[in-house]
Amino acid sequence: MSGRLTTHVLDLARGIPVSGIVLQLRRLENGESLLLREAATNADGRLDTPLLEDAEMKPGEYELLFHAGDYFRKMDAEISETSSSRVQESTGFLDLIPIRFHIGSEGGHYHVPLLLAPGGYSTYRGS
Known part of the structure; x- marks a missing residue:
């Protein structure tokens, strides 16, 4: 069986x-951070x-960096457009x-x- 690294992102507050x-996916090695891939979710x-698969899968330390702020700023803009005069x-x-x-x-x-909400997040090793 070939190896692979995958991810997905869910908004727990909105249920979507x-x-x-x-x-961004980075490999951490010898105090350095090497960018392997940048992508956006569908x-x-x-x-x-997959982020990595087959021969790209090498044992070691990795980091996934999610740009959540951009998503939340977009959600704030959508809320502002559709909300009444009450403060959000x-x-x-x-x-x-x-x-x-x-x-x-x-x-x-x-x-x-990544399970995402405005005030926090959670992750786990899935299957």
Whole structure:
């Protein structure tokens, strides 16, 4: 079985996948951070292809950096356009969300989802 690294992003507050969120994958090695890939999520909150697969899967330390601030600023703009005169609280608490993790097996499937809300986030190793 070939290895692969995948992700997806869900907006827990709205109960929908997050489309258009930009993310970067970096490999952390010898005190350096090497950008491997930059992509944006599709309408399903996923990427069209795995972040890494097959020969690209190497054991080591990695970081996914999610540009959540851009998504929340867009949501704030949409809320402002559709809301009445009542004051809406800004969702601008989170900006860049780094998730560092270890790949130990070249042949494994590593799925790193981001569950996002205006005041916090969660992640886990999915299947």
